[in-house]
Amino acid sequence: MSRYSGWADVKRRIRESRPEVPDTEWESRKRAARTATEVYVAGHHLREIREEQGLTQAQAAASVGISQARASQIERGEIHNLETMRAYAEALGARITVTIEYGDRTAGEA
Numbered sequence: 001m002s003r004y005s006g007w008a009d010v011k012r013r014i015r016e017s018r019p020e021v022p023d024t025e026w027e028s029r030k031r032a033a034r035t036a037t038e039v040y041v042a043g044h045h046l047r048e049i050r051e052e053q054g055l056t057q058a059q060a061a062a063s064v065g066i067s068q069a070r071a072s073q074i075e076r077g078e079i080h081n082l083e084t085m086r087a088y089a090e091a092l093g094a095r096i097t098v099t100i101e102y103g104d105r106t107a108g109e110a
Contacts, residue, residue, distance in 0.1 A: 040077030042085060042096065047075040049092045063091040 005013075015026065050060050061071035064087050073079050074088050082096070089096045100107040 035080060036077065039080050039085075043075045043077040043079070046085070046089060046092065046094070049089075049094050050075070053092065055092075060088070060091055064088055 015021070050057070056068075057071040057075070058068040061068045064071075066084075066088070070079070070084075071088065074085060079085060082098070086096045
């Protein structure tokens with residue numbers, strides 16, 4: 001028997017240790033964690049694009065009309081505002097798209 005636990009077992013133990021937390025709260029936390037991860041990854045890719053172009057954060061920020069500090073927040077995944085991220089991406093010549101998946105259907109890009 002392995003001394004390591006599977007992910008399902010870890011999640012079950014966590015939920016059992018906090019019986020006062022309703023399922024809706026666990027789902028809300030899971031959605032928030034997923035969003036934070038997605039924004040972090042997007043910010044990382046935007047930083048890579050900026051660096052490939054040889055731009056500093058200050059230069060990229062100036063082309064959008066935001067501060068260098070704000071550009072840093074975007075690249076670190078601290079900004080969850082889609083329009084802000086889209087504007088920053090466009091300043092780098094990139095594009096952020098959104099796809100909605102529902103069951104086996106995919107609803108275009110927005």
